[in-house]
Amino acid sequence: MSRRILPVRALATAGAIAVLVAGLGACASADEDKDPDHRTFAFQGSTLTIDADDSGLEIVAADGNPSGKAEVTRWFQGSVAIGSDPEVTWSMDGDRLKLRTHCTGVVADCATKHRVEVPRGVAVKVRSDDGSVRARGFRDGLEIRTADGSVRVSDSSGPLEMHSDDGSLRADVSARQVKASTRDGSVRLVLATVPDLVETRSDDGSVTVSLPRETYKVSAESDDGSVDVSVPRDDASSHVVNARTQDGEVTVRTAN
Structure with missing residues (x-):
């Protein structure tokens, strides 16, 4: 069996790096x-x-x-x-x-x-390459896109758009228009005002939309997971909700 013998300089460098790593904690x-x-x-x-x-x-x-x-x-x-x-x-x-x-x-x-x-x-x-985003208090339009990180929005009423390539999305708002999509992560929306349009999608993660009591035109789909829609439905409603995921559960319900 052969054994590779590192030069003394390489060993010293490796040892110094190991000490530095240990010191950083x-x-x-x-x-x-x-x-x-x-x-x-x-x-x-x-x-x-x-x-x-x-x-x-x-x-x-x-x-x-x-x-x-x-x-x-x-x-x-x-x-x-x-x-x-x-x-x-x-x-x-x-x-x-x-x-x-x-x-x-x-x-x-x-x-x-x-x-x-x-x-x-x-x-x-907002355009973020790497990092979580938290936002609150907006009455005007808010658009957040991050390549890697979660998004959380609260206490906002303006049009909202959220996207993450890798991260979960959460919103507790009174916006009348919400769009939320993620490639890898769950989506959870809680709306305090009856929306005109909700569009939400996850490639890999559950989708949950909680709505005020009203009648909605709902389209809900999952390629691999259960679908539960418990809000009143009417295809003629002007309040439209589209909720989709490729892998995970989809829930559209009335908020408590």
Whole structure:
């Protein structure tokens, strides 16, 4: 039996990396940052686009926020054992707020979180490559798309659209129009107002829609799972609900 003998330099490097990994301990958490950064960005127009990468997002519609300005708070914690120091950047270009975290190298361990306070009366679009998104308080349009992360929306009444390539979707809102789709994750919608249109889909996960008592035009399908529709149905209704999944249960029910 042959045995590969590593050069002394390779052994020393491997040993140093092992020591560094052991010294780092648990993964970084943005909540450990007790002195977050704050900045105000002016923007133009009635729609704000938030373009984020590798960061958790909390987005809030705030009454006291000045018109045309976004208040941003940033928490960051991280380190790189071998390589360039981590860097977090933020900038505004017209109506696009760009949030970035650069953390690469050997034993890179970083975590970032942003809270964005937006004036009421502003519609928001979110584009996130990696990170969960939480939003609340919106009366205007809200569109959230993330490549990897869950989405949670509450206390909002404007048109809502949510999409995740990999993550669950949750909304507890009074919006009259809701669209929600995910490729991998469950969808759960609780609506406090009778909607005009609900469209929800999951490629792999259960779909649950809870509605106020009313009569609905419902289309509910699952390729591999049970379907339970307990709301009153009428194909002539102007309140339309489409709920589909390829793999999982579909439930359309009256909210308690």
